[in-house]
Amino acid sequence: MINNKHVEHYINLYRNGKIKLNKERVMLIEYLERDVLSRTDIYFDNKMIDDCINFGEKWYFPLQDFQKFLIAFIFLFFKKTDRVFYRKFLWMLGRGGGKNGLFSVVAHFLISELHGIPEYNISVVANSEDQAKTSPDEIKKTVRRHSVLQKAFKAWESKTTCIRTQSEIRYRTSNGETKDGLRDGAVGFDECHQYESNKDVRVHISGLGKKKNPREFYFGTDGYVREGFLDKMKEKALKVLRGETRANALFPFICKLDSADEVDDPTMWEKAQPMFCEPRSEYAEELFYTVNEEYLDMADDPSNREEFMTKRMNWPEVDLEKSVAPWEEIWSTGYTTAPNAQEQILRKVPDTLHRTCVGGLDYARIKDFASVGLLFKVNDDYVWKTHSFVRREFIKKVKLNVPIYEWEEQGLLTVVDGPVIDIQHIVDWFVAMREKYGLNTIVGDTFRLDLVKPALEAEGFELEFIRNPRAIHSLLAPKVETAFAKRNIIYGDNPLMRWFTNNVLVKTKPDGNKEYLKKDELRRKTDGFQAFIHALFKADEILIDEEEFFLDEIDF
Structure with a gap:
């Protein structure tokens, strides 16, 4: 075992109930004792600490106990080489x-x-x-x-x-x-x-x-x-x-x-803010007073909650007046566990082979992104299988700051060359999907109708067009919110689709109707989500549960 007095002191504060730690720091102590402090090939440079x-x-x-604890690990070295651990x-x-x-x-x-x-x-x-x-x-x-x-x-x-x-x-x-x-x-x-x-x-x-x-x-x-x-x-x-x-x-x-829920108990705030551990310094007392004032002010102005939870409590929340769903609900489209869970468990995607589906298409901006997808309904769940196309020249010019090529390797999108995203990419994808699924109807908006209609109809697809896409947003908003809240939307492990969804800005108009816009017009793309919305508009009309359909056809 290796030891340092500042590390031992901080761990003992926790063991003796003098400080409250969140689960990640409890895990940190357990990991240190199991995998680090038990080693014999490393040492703390106590003098330098x-x-x-x-x-x-x-x-x-004056440095607090947790700050001394952090400093100690900056000067942890391998014995043989004196290199940092x-x-x-x-x-x-x-x-x-x-x-x-x-x-x-x-x-x-x-x-x-x-x-x-x-x-x-x-x-x-x-x-x-x-x-x-x-x-x-x-x-x-x-x-x-x-x-x-x-x-x-x-x-x-x-x-x-x-x-x-x-x-x-x-x-x-x-x-x-x-x-x-x-x-x-x-x-x-x-x-x-x-x-x-x-x-x-x-x-x-x-x-x-x-x-x-x-x-x-x-x-x-x-x-x-x-x-x-x-x-x-x-x-x-x-x-x-x-x-x-x-x-x-x-x-x-x-x-x-x-x-x-712990935000309503100020004694728990030290989990997010270790300065609040007793006894508090003069600085910590002033900080606690300020944070408490901000908490009390939320009663009069709840719009401050998102900022307070995210920045003061390190617990990100979203304003549902601005976002489609909380991140936990978006995350649940692919996982059964919370984003910060100790173990991440993938959600099982239902078997959709040969099932009836409705296609969704967003092909509005042919010089950057285009998205396609298939929407299935399995019991109460909507299963969305999607793919996107992005122009190589666009991602060279516009800094998206997302792992486009990593997502391409995962098969979630295709980077294409050319001055625009050719409609043939869209057609070929839907044709390939028709070989595996019951696909006949594709839903999109009328923006590129002159390009889309003849190309897809030539392959035998039936097209449904939405003349005013924003008008359907207010109709679908309650269904979308409910489906996310009940965990009835399944993307699979699809970070691209989660990114699309998280980029959506929900704008409430003066008449109370909602529209799905972009949080950033250039860099926060929503194409995959818009394609999903197009398909969802016709889903309950087309996706009849197969068992109910067959029973309805039997003449008793």
């Missing part, structure tokens, strides 16, 4: 939890002579310049406040440099197109929930490894982007905690509520 803690408390602020760190805490402050302490220490690695440069990356500057500005101001630090560091406007090690910290925006060739020792990604893919992350970390002991820090609250970079990180974190991947793939410190 204490040096970092003392550095932070001398020049910044953990390269990647994920810190997720409710807003106000001191993530940036802690990273400022760590980053400042890592560029210092106390860490001792020459030219151990650090980049702090965020989507906006203001956000990226948070820690570099804090370090710069700290140096400028203390004459002693000014003897060891030079604080420029754009960077702070350690005189002896020539290590520097600077900020960068997440646009990675001009960031090749960096020679960083560490990179910090602030508010990483905003990244829709790992494209920019890959560029920023591509320069790591040229300096000893490279590290990646990902920190922030949860956010509103689903199926994005952070969700993938959380999936990886659960695999680490369950022992399903190598033990040092990631150090995940995730603080959140265990259920939405």
Whole structure:
């Protein structure tokens, strides 16, 4: 067994009932004791850990127990090589939890002579310049406040440099197109929930490894982007905690509520906000007062709940006035378990071979995406089998920040060449599906009627056209909401379709009718969902339960 006093102290606080932990942190302790602390080939550099803690408390602020616990694992090394055990760190805490402050302490220490690695440069990356500057500005101001630090560091406007090690910290925006060739020792990604893919992350970390002991820090609250970079990180974190991947793939410190109902019990807030553990610091008391005021204000203005739950409690919720369904319900189209469940269980997709179905088509924007699909009804469930086509030139020009080529490998879409998406791709797909399923009717809108109608009718399909697609949205909205709520919609394990659905903006008009629009006209595509809606419009008319149909035909 290896040990460190700060790690032991934090674990004992939990074991003795002094602090409340959410299930991910309980799993973290269990995983550490099972897969890490029990090893004999690694060691804590206790001197460097204490040096970092003392550095932070001398020049910044008193560190909390959980912050000392986190620092300890930054300086966990292999015995043989003195290389870091953990390269990647994920810190997720409710807003106000001191993530940036802690990273400022760590980053400042890592560029210092106390860490001792020459030219151990650090980049702090965020989507906006203001956000990226948070820690570099804090370090710069700290140096400028203390004459002693000014003897060891030079604080420029754009960077702070350690005189002896020539290590520097600077900020960068997440646009990675001009960031090749960096020679960083560490990179910090602030508010990483905003990244829709790992494209920019890959560029920023591509320069790591040229300096000893490279590290990646990902920190922030949860956010509103689903199926994005952070969700993938959380999936990886659960695999680490369950022992399903190598033990040092990631150090995940995730603080959140265990259920939405816990928001009504302020004693549970420390699950999402470890600053609230007793005894509270002066800073924590002020923060608790502010958070409590925001909670009480929700009684008068419930529209603040989505932001409060997502940012303060790390429990993402969606405003159903703006979204088709909560993420848990969208997730349930492919899984029987919640998005953050300890074990993910795929939902069984009913056998639809030779069953009657209705086709759905969205072919409005032939220069970017087009989607097709088949809708089946099995008992009370709507089963949607879909495919999409996307122009290669479009995805080169427009930054979608989703794994298009990964989805292509999974067979969920096809990337096509040419100035437009040729109607023949659509026709060929439906013809191939007719070989396996009872497909005769296809439903779409009239926008490309001149292209669609002759091509599909020439293959013997019956076309149903919706002259005003937005008019059917208000008719279908209650059915859609009910079907999602009852888990009656099945996509299978289809991240592309979940992305389409989560991109839909539900707009309530003054007359109370609803329309399904896009949350972002250019980058948040909804084609697959619109094709689903087109098919659903005719589903109950065409998809008669086969047993009931046969019984109806028998002359008793």
